[in-house]
Every structure is written in structure tokens, then in C-alpha cells.
Amino acid sequence: MPPKARVTWNDKSDRDLMLAMLLTSNGLNKDGLPKIPWEACARILRLMGYDVSKDSVNQRWGKHVLLEYKERFPELFAKAANDSGNDADAADNEEQADKKPVKSTPRKRGRAAKAEPKDEDEEMPTPKKAKNGKKVAIVSEEEEEEMEDDGEA
Numbered sequence: 001m002p003p004k005a006r007v008t009w010n011d012k013s014d015r016d017l018m019l020a021m022l023l024t025s026n027g028l029n030k031d032g033l034p035k036i037p038w039e040a041c042a043r044i045l046r047l048m049g050y051d052v053s054k055d056s057v058n059q060r061w062g063k064h065v066l067l068e069y070k071e072r073f074p075e076l077f078a079k080a081a082n083d084s085g086n087d088a089d090a091a092d093n094e095e096q097a098d099k100k101p102v103k104s105t106p107r108k109r110g111r112a113a114k115a116e117p118k119d120e121d122e123e124m125p126t127p128k129k130a131k132n133g134k135k136v137a138i139v140s141e142e143e144e145e146e147m148e149d150d151g152e153a
Contacts, residue, residue, distance in 0.1 A: 021061070
């Protein structure tokens with residue numbers, strides 16, 4: 001690895017900066033440009049032998065390289081901003097249109113929220129203690145009558 005020296009920006013260092021940006025790119029921003037974690041980008045450039053900080057690479061990109069490209073190709077950047085924003089918004093709108101609204105389940109509160117029998121004739125089974133008094137079993141009236149007939153209750 002070459003010795004670290006203060007960075008002198010030139011075509012080679014600009015290409016190295018772009019490579020580092022590609023390696024660390026994290027999606028696109030609202031302008032259709034890559035989102036760059038500048039600290040990670042600077043770390044890669046330091047591994048290449050440059051003496052840079054995250055601020056220096058960010059400023060080189062924004063104030064020199066990107067600005068030069070925007071002046072040379074304004075229509076390209078306008079199209080990139082329109083394409084990236086519209087496609088993302090259209091995809092989001094399509095996904096939301098396909099989804100059915102989700103209804104939340106009402107919260108149950110204390111004893112008042114316990115389920116009532118649906119029909120007056122239909123009663124809920126009542127809990128019965130076993131002979132040893134430790135276990136609880138839910139027994140319907142029919143089962144209770146059968147148990148009494150068998151002598152179990």
C-alpha cells in the first residue's frame with residue numbers, strides 16, 4: 001500500500017472516489033442519486049492510501065465532481081430525478097391499492113368483555129373441581145348429568 005499523503009484531487013483520485021461511492025452506495029435519494037455513507041466511503045479511500053475525511057470526500061463530490069456533471073448534462077439529472085421519484089411513488093401507490101385495509105381488533109377490558117352466550121338457551125359450561133380439589137375441568141350440563149349417573153360427581 002502506498003504511503004499516506006495529503007490528498008491531491010485529480011482524475012485518478014476522482015475515479016477512486018467514485019469506486020468507493022459505488023462500493024458503499026445505499027439506494028437512491030429523492031434526486032435519483034446514490035445515497036452515500038460518507039464515513040464508509042472515506043474509510044475505503046484511506047485503505048487506498050488517501051488522507052481524507054468524510055467531509056473532504058463529501059465536499060469533493062458535491063462541490064466539484066457532481067457540480068461539473070450537472071453543468072455538462074442538466075437534462076440527465078432532471079430525468080434521473082423524475083424517473084426515480086415517479087417510479088417509486090407509482091410502485092408504492094400500486095402496493096397500497098392492492099392491500100385491503102386492516103381492521104384492528106377491539107381491546108377487551110376486564111370482566112365486562114367476557115363473551116356472553118349467543119343464545120339464551122345455550123349456556124356456557126361451568127368449571128367443576130375434581131375430587132382432589134386441585135384440577136379444574138370445564139363440564140357441560142350433559143356431562144355433569146352423566147357423571148352424576150355414573151356416580152363420579
